[in-house]
Amino acid sequence: MCPIWPLHLIILYLLALCPLWVIVQAVPELTASFDPEQITVNMDEYHLVNVAVEGPMQLGDEFSLVAENPHLTLPEWNTTYHLTEDNIASSKFESVIKVNGKFLGLTNVLLEGRRGSEPLTINNNKLPVVVIRPERVIDTIFVTSIATFVSLIFINFGCAMDWPTVKETIKRPVGPIIGMVGQFIFMPLMTFGLGYVIFPNNAEMRLGMFFTGVAPGGGASNIWTFILGGNLNLSLAMTTLSTIAAFGFMPLWLFSLGQVVFANAQIVVPYTRIATFVVGLIVPLAIGLAMQRFTPKIAAFMVRILKGFSTTLLLFIIVFAIVTNIYIFELFNWQIIVAGMGIPWLGYCAGYALARACRQPHADALAVSIETGIQNTGIAIFLLRYSLGQPLADLTTVVPVSAAIMTPIPMTCIYIYQKIKACMGALSTDESTRKCWKKTSPQAESRRSPQSSQPLIYTEGLPKV
CATH class of the missing domain: 1.20.1530.20 (Na+/H+ antiporter like fold)
Incomplete structure (x- = not known):
């Protein structure tokens, strides 16, 4: 049995945690706050939001805005988003976000940060956004x-x-x-x-x-x-x-x-x-x-x-x-x-x-x-x-x-069908009339009425007119 048992298990755990401790120290946690904490914006309009980030920062740190659903909203910086020496000294960064409403829905605007190739952990980095339709x-x-x-x-x-x-x-x-x-x-x-x-x-x-x-x-x-x-x-x-x-x-x-x-x-x-x-x-x-x-x-x-x-x-x-x-x-x-x-x-x-x-x-x-x-x-x-x-x-x-x-x-389809059927019926009636006139007797006589100067036509198979 190992003479330092069970101390060797504790030593192994400490050795495993050391890299994580170094990473935590290298990439600190930041905390964001929004004013107002959530917004409602009309379609095709925008809303300005104040944002503040507190925590240990360095020159070269970058902040960016991302919409969870780009179809609904478009966030952009309305003022500078570059860190200054004053921000580093006070451990606080302040700026203004312009949130543009594009379409109806619920979404979030995310504030993300990077230090070189490493992402920065930012607590409370979501801004809830509601996009509605204005009265027109x-x-x-x-x-x-x-x-x-x-x-x-x-x-x-x-x-x-x-x-x-x-x-x-x-x-x-x-x-x-x-x-x-x-x-x-x-x-x-x-x-x-x-x-x-x-x-x-x-x-x-x-x-x-x-x-x-x-x-x-x-x-x-x-x-x-x-x-x-x-x-x-x-x-x-x-x-x-x-x-x-x-x-x-x-x-x-x-x-x-x-x-x-x-x-x-x-x-x-x-x-x-x-x-x-x-x-x-x-x-x-x-x-x-x-x-x-x-x-x-x-x-x-x-x-x-x-x-x-x-x-x-x-x-x-x-x-x-x-x-x-x-x-x-x-x-x-x-x-x-x-x-x-x-x-x-x-x-x-x-x-x-x-x-x-x-x-x-x-x-x-x-x-x-x-x-x-x-x-x-x-x-x-x-x-x-x-x-x-x-x-x-x-x-x-x-x-x-x-x-x-x-x-x-x-209803439109039925209406069109009725119109086509009526037109076909009218054409059928006209065709029947023409066929009927073609079958009239060649001995049909044209006579004049004593009361009228218009000729009266008598044909076989047709009533007198």
Whole structure:
């Protein structure tokens, strides 16, 4: 046995620790502090932050700034970052950082240091940065213009609405009941389950999907129902009833499954916004109905321009929405696209299938389908803004925005198909007419009517004209 056992083990440990002790002495630890300790900066703007580093430093030490996510922010020195003799003597370095916001998100700016080829250890070297989207004038213009145009088109709907048919629909509300089953039972449950499939590890995005699913039907459903030849009276009745029913159904879902999706969300039911939508729906319809009675000629003119005005409004909404929210396309990935397609498209299919299963005619089934699939994404965005902090609120709005973008695609395809079918039908009719004229008898006579100077043509197989 070794005569100095167990002292030789202690000696071996000391010999192993000596190099580490030398390294620690050669590369000292520094401590950084930021003022403010975290910042919130708008996109395309910047924020100045004071930084101080304390600890033993040497001439030649270098400090650098690194963004954990360069896509979100760009940090740079706003003043000098070179050490002076005064910094060495006082063991303190002070400077100013300029943090530029590039895109929405949460990230950190790291302060790193080097002494020659060796990295310096800097404690507290992370500056949390939140990049948010500022309120813009174009957003206010967009919301105001859309509200104005939608009010005008609902006045047109009031001029075209057959009030006795609406009252009959309310007395026998088979269609509205089917629509509310799809709107307030199928859509919330579908978006709840689909959210876990598409975003298994992202509770915020699941909340965005769920909020979109529990929102009532949107005003665009009435426009598309009219353009595609559905039952407009049923659609208007369903929109009104579903929006009123949202006062009860939305809190039911938000405080049950909503808490399961994201327990930390500060969920606020937007009663005021729902009430505003109800008023914005009923008042223009009442104006249109009054015009039917007191100014029938103007009402008839409003009805004549309704289809063209509706198509123009839809194009305006789609184009303006894309232009004002072009930044959000940077957040799009396959999951966001699938979520945006799944919400309205599955709603269309479920609504139509349920209505046909209940033996509703095609026009009514089409109205139910559109009412089920088209959601009021404005209410969903409002819910996200008040339930989540920034930038999560803006980041999660990509889900209802994606749904809004994907919503018109099936309807547009159906509209194009209807137009092509109508054109083909017209061509077929013209061809049949030409063939019929070619088969006329060569003995066809041209006679003049005693009461008219125009010749009357008599042909075999055709009625007298």
